[in-house]
Amino acid sequence: MAEKTEVQEYEYEALPSNYGLGHNMLAGAIAGIAEHSVMYPVDLLKTRMQILQSTISGPYSGITNALSNIYRIEGWRTLWKGVSSVIVGAGPAHAIYFGTYEVVKELVGGNVDDGHHPFAAALSGASATIASDVLMNPFDVIKQRMQVYGSIYKNIVQCARTVYQTEDLQVFYVSLPTTLCMTVPFTATQFVTYESVSKIMNPKNEYDPFTHCIAGGLAGAVVAAFTTPLDVIKTLLQTRGLAADQEIRSAAGLFKATAIIKHQFGWQGYFRGMRPRIVSTMPSTAICWTSYEMAKAYFLRYGF
Structure with a gap:
């Protein structure tokens, strides 16, 4: 009974120091794989709607139209094409993501008492996404190359090898500056929103799946809308090698891609795929x- 009481005395949000970084990283890997696997078909729809060049399967007028066209022309299995890339990349990337988050949060005092620490949450989130995006960016490029209509790639190894041989290593990181411009404010805002909503809904800081789900969903929806323009730019840079349009193929970075979108589609081009x-x-x-909080709760409860 005494041992059970001791476990309950730990502050839930931060795993005890004797658990070590490995447990936070394992919880993060579980969360990342769960997140990307479940929502992958919608992510594919977003990529298809953001592609600037028209194909027999697009452009789409909305989510329903996109689903109908993909099913009619390519079949339902297409919605999962390239999912292996995010499964392989998401585990390690999210392990680094949440491991960095917990380490930085502890260093800047985000786990002190039960107070609200928005600056610590923002700094921890920004640091986490920089660390994980460096690892995840090549997998994201491979994923989007496999998601586009008419993709010839059958697996991630073939895709990576072909892209490297026909373009060069730089293509795997040409979108990284844009990605960081998007994900750093995205993640910083997300973490602040998540922890703020959690404090309001769950002031006792207890394990509560409902609170974690609602707080995470609200945080994601708000920042997703505001960062859509940068996501469109990122998609253009990551899929430029597949474009028939020479102007798109020559896009060398953030500013060039921004100008191309404005020139070809106007301001509305920056919001392609916002709904999905x-x-x-x-x-x-x-x-x-x-998933992340559930894994941490499991570690605490069963002394893993």
Whole structure:
């Protein structure tokens, strides 16, 4: 009985020091795989809607139209094409993501008492996404190359080898500056929103799947809408090698891609795929945070 009481005395949000970094990273890996696997079909729809060049399967007028066209022309299995890339990449990337988050949060005093620490949450989130995006960016490029209509790639190894041989190593990181411009404020805002909503809904800081789910979903939806323009730019840079349009193929970075979108589609071009982005991000962040907190709760309860 005494041992059980001792476990309950731990502050839930931070695993005890004797658990070590490995447990936070394992919880993060579980969360990342769960998040990306469940919501992958919606992510594919978002990529298809953001692609600038027209194909026999697009452009789409909305989510329903996209689903109908993909089913009619390619079949349902297409919605999962490239999922192996995010499964392979998401585990290690999210392990680094949440491991960095917990380490930085502890260093800047985010786990002190039961107070609200928005600066610590923002700094921890920003640090986490920088560390994970460096690892995840090549997998994201491979994923989007496999998601586009008419993709010739059958697996991630073939895709990676072909892209490297026909373009070069740089293509795997050409979108990284844009990705960081998007994900650093995205994640910082998400973490602040998540922890703020959690404090309001769950002031006792107890394990509560409902709170983690709602707080994660709200945080993801808000920031997904505001960062859609950068996500469109990122998609253009990551899929430029597949474009028939020479102007798109020559896009060398953030500013060039921004100008191309404005020139070809006007201001509305920056918001292509916003609805599926919100639809995918809201439940995916809810799944991610719920899975992460569930894994931490499991470690605490069973002394893993």
